């Protein structure tokens with residue numbers, strides 16, 4: 001039976017509105033700068049063909065959107081339910097089109113998109129099934145969806161390190177920099193909950209998106225799931 005996430009996600013956009021100003025700085029501190037490399041690598045995997053229209057979902061402050069410019073697509077959309085996060089993204093890539101919306105209901109037309117990306121966003125979605133069905137609806141035939149998200153490393157020593165990092169380091173530094181204790185507790189809980197309970201490819205396949213590849217970064221602490229609409 002398919003397991004599903006157990007934490008309440010409905011307030012997550014408001015939480016991201018509150019931490020938007022410190023989000024980029026904290027991301028770089030908390031990942032020891034690795035997030036920059038991960039987004040770059042993510043785009044490298046996608047740079048194998050031409051895309052006309054690219055949609056970055058849960059775009060946040062737009063750090064992935066900046067890297068996606070290397071694909072030289074004709075149209076870029078950045079979608080996120082947090083207006084404050086998107087306002088920062090607008091300053092980085094003013095030429096993109098910005099839409100305040102959740103992944104579960106996307107205001108774009110059927111079969112109009114060549115590539116959908118999500119980095120560190122899906123664990124916040126209220127419904128993965130509804131969101132992936134929307135991805136299927138938007139994608140053209142042969143369109144690609146590529147998703148990067150935290151996962152649970154398999155190697156036991158690394159798993160311990162990751163657990164200590166998430167339970168102690170992340171909430172401590174998160175509270176110090178953003179002054180929002182609950183936000184970084186939520187982030188920690190959402191990463192654990194997601195890594196334990198969600199089989200991403202299983203839900204993608206249920207929504208008719210066929211597996212192309214799985215890539216692991218940092219010994220499996222981050223995974224990239226790539227699928228195609230056949």
Ligand SMILES: C[S@@+](CC[C@H](N)C(=O)[O-])C[C@H]1O[C@@H](n2cnc3c(N)ncnc32)[C@H](O)[C@@H]1O
Nearest residue numbers: 016058059060082102103119120121124125126
């Ligand atoms: C951890 S940030 C990731 C931002 C960016 N993609 C990055 O790589 O830094 C997660 C983002 O997911 C957004 N989010 C929360 N709920 C969402 C939903 N239901 N649908 C789409 N995005 C959502 C938040 O507003 C936030 O900007």
